[in-house]
Amino acid sequence: MTGAASRPRLLFQKVWDAHVVADIGDGAVLLYIDRHLVNEVTSPQAFEGLRLAGRKVRRPGGTIAVADHNVPTDDRSGGVAAIAEPESRLQVEALERNVAEFGVPYVPLRSRRQGIVHIIGPELGLTLPGTTIVCGDSHTSTHGAFGALAFGIGTSEAEHVLATQTLIQRPAKAMLIRVDNRLGAGVTAKDLILHIIGRIGTGGATGHVIEYAGEAVTALDMAGRMTLCNMSIEAGARAGMIAPDETVYAWLANAPHAPKGAAFERARAYWDTLRSDEGADYDRTVVIDAREVAPMVSWGTSPEAVTTIDGAVPDPAAIADEAQRGQTQAMLDYMGLRPGAPIAGTPIDMAFIGSCTNGRIEDLRAAAAMIGGRRVAPGVRALVVPGSGQVKAAAEAEGLDRLFLDAGFEWREAGCSMCLGMNPDQLGPGQRCASTSNRNFEGRQGPGGRTHLMSPAMAAAAALAGHIVDPRHIANPQRP
Numbered sequence: 001m002t003g004a005a006s007r008p009r010l011l012f013q014k015v016w017d018a019h020v021v022a023d024i025g026d027g028a029v030l031l032y033i034d035r036h037l038v039n040e041v042t043s044p045q046a047f048e049g050l051r052l053a054g055r056k057v058r059r060p061g062g063t064i065a066v067a068d069h070n071v072p073t074d075d076r077s078g079g080v081a082a083i084a085e086p087e088s089r090l091q092v093e094a095l096e097r098n099v100a101e102f103g104v105p106y107v108p109l110r111s112r113r114q115g116i117v118h119i120i121g122p123e124l125g126l127t128l129p130g131t132t133i134v135c136g137d138s139h140t141s142t143h144g145a146f147g148a149l150a151f152g153i154g155t156s157e158a159e160h161v162l163a164t165q166t167l168i169q170r171p172a173k174a175m176l177i178r179v180d181n182r183l184g185a186g187v188t189a190k191d192l193i194l195h196i197i198g199r200i201g202t203g204g205a206t207g208h209v210i211e212y213a214g215e216a217v218t219a220l221d222m223a224g225r226m227t228l229c230n231m232s233i234e235a236g237a238r239a240g241m242i243a244p245d246e247t248v249y250a251w252l253a254n255a256p257h258a259p260k261g262a263a264f265e266r267a268r269a270y271w272d273t274l275r276s277d278e279g280a281d282y283d284r285t286v287v288i289d290a291r292e293v294a295p296m297v298s299w300g301t302s303p304e305a306v307t308t309i310d311g312a313v314p315d316p317a318a319i320a321d322e323a324q325r326g327q328t329q330a331m332l333d334y335m336g337l338r339p340g341a342p343i344a345g346t347p348i349d350m351a352f353i354g355s356c357t358n359g360r361i362e363d364l365r366a367a368a369a370m371i372g373g374r375r376v377a378p379g380v381r382a383l384v385v386p387g388s389g390q391v392k393a394a395a396e397a398e399g400l401d402r403l404f405l406d407a408g409f410e411w412r413e414a415g416c417s418m419c420l421g422m423n424p425d426q427l428g429p430g431q432r433c434a435s436t437s438n439r440n441f442e443g444r445q446g447p448g449g450r451t452h453l454m455s456p457a458m459a460a461a462a463a464l465a466g467h468i469v470d471p472r473h474i475a476n477p478q479r480p
């Protein structure tokens with residue numbers, strides 16, 4: 001890598017260059033992986049592969065495991081053995097056996113630190129600027145909010161990382177998404193990322209690492225930055241990143257495993273170099289004016305099928321392109337929506353506030369702030385699922401659990417929950433959900449279920465109104 005230090009480089013190239021172990025030819029490199037996050041869904045075959053090959057985990061200390069997708073979020077007193085669905089139970093049991101056998105650090109179900117892996121990594125201070133982080137999970141892009149190069153990997157790659165702490169990678173292209181000016185009042189990071197995906201499409205960032213920059217991005221708190229980076233994958237990106245700054249350092253000061261004292265200062269001097277140099281070129285640049293971003297909601301079965309809250313469902317009859325017209329009609333049929341109907345006013349059956357996109361304390365505060373003495377509308381079920389045990393404890397310390405419970409929301413244990421139908425929290429066929437999660441694919445939240453992606457404030461507002469509504473129109477007398 002001679003000369004690498006002298007030419008101008010982008011943030012992602014700096015992190016990349018610092019982790020290249022060897023050039024293995026044909027454009028590929030062996031990349032050192034600092035942190036490997038392990039869940040119960042994609043790791044069983046990886047551990048099995050190690051076992052069959054008689055290998056050990058190369059660096060257990062660089063690895064952390066937790067069960068998040070399959071865990072129930074209501075009663076957990078029966079522990080893992082009480083997980084009713086056999087496949088779910090088997091996956092969690094396999095994880096517990098594997099971490100014991102291979103000596104991998106594990107956050108057990110009953111730990112107050114348990115939670116969605118993308119929420120607990122940053123909480124624990126395991127997510128650091130300038131590091132490489134992988135996980136057998138597409139939303140690993142979340143950790144890029146700290147200036148880490150973080151991406152999802154497949155099961156065979158997970159086995160490779162367990163065995164060698166390295167990964168074979170080909171360079172990505174670089175894309176800048178610069179968001180100028182500030183987001184308006186009541187417009188959140190979730191609205192921004194839905195706006196971005198609506199604009200560039202689900203394939204818009206394919207093959208690229210996105211770097212988010214600009215005034216609106218640096219003004220976001222860590223929760224907002226994580227929401228933004230989290231959904232990079234929904235635009236097809238390999239990863240999403242933001243250059244580390246004071247906001248990141250302030251978060252790390254409270255994170256137990258982050259460096260402390262002199263070690264922190266040394267690390268910080270390095271982290272301060274992690275920004276894109278003047279003169280380094282992106283392969284693609286998209287500029288967005290934050291003042292033009294409105295609260296967003298999805299109407300279809302793809303995260304790019306979005307509208308502003310004051311907008312309408314598209315009318316296929318008005319679409320010239322035949323393929324696109326057919327696709328739009330199919331989405332409307334699945335979603336049970338009338339062509340051209342305003343999206344606001346669409347009645348809902350469920351609201352889900354949680355997931356690695358929007359299950360942090362800031363998200364729960366934003367949702368609770370909508371309650372203002374009202375109750376969940378009759379006939380609506382609303383789940384609030386903290387992203388981690390730590391988020392749950394923090395919310396309870398602030399009395400948010402009481403606010404939610406008194407208003408008729410259900411208050412749950414941490415996990416992926418209704419973000420995807422791998423655990424008991426599921427939509428029934430035809431049920432419509434106001435959801436803070438990240439994917440609205442057919443059947444994502446349960447077979448036949450209908451998902452509308454939105455921010456925590458909008459989901460809470462929908463739960464209270466009984467239909468999709470602009471959260472800015474809800475009187476908001478009682479901020480917690």
Ligand SMILES: CC(C)[C@H](C(=O)O)[C@@H](O)C(=O)O
Nearest residue numbers: 041042069136137138139420
């Ligand atoms: C189950 C897991 C592998 C999957 C992912 O990779 O993202 C899930 O977390 C999701 O959100 O769809």
Ligand code: SF4
Nearest residue numbers: 139355356416419420
């Ligand atoms: S919360 Fe949803 S998106 Fe995040 S890891 Fe779990 S299932 Fe995937």
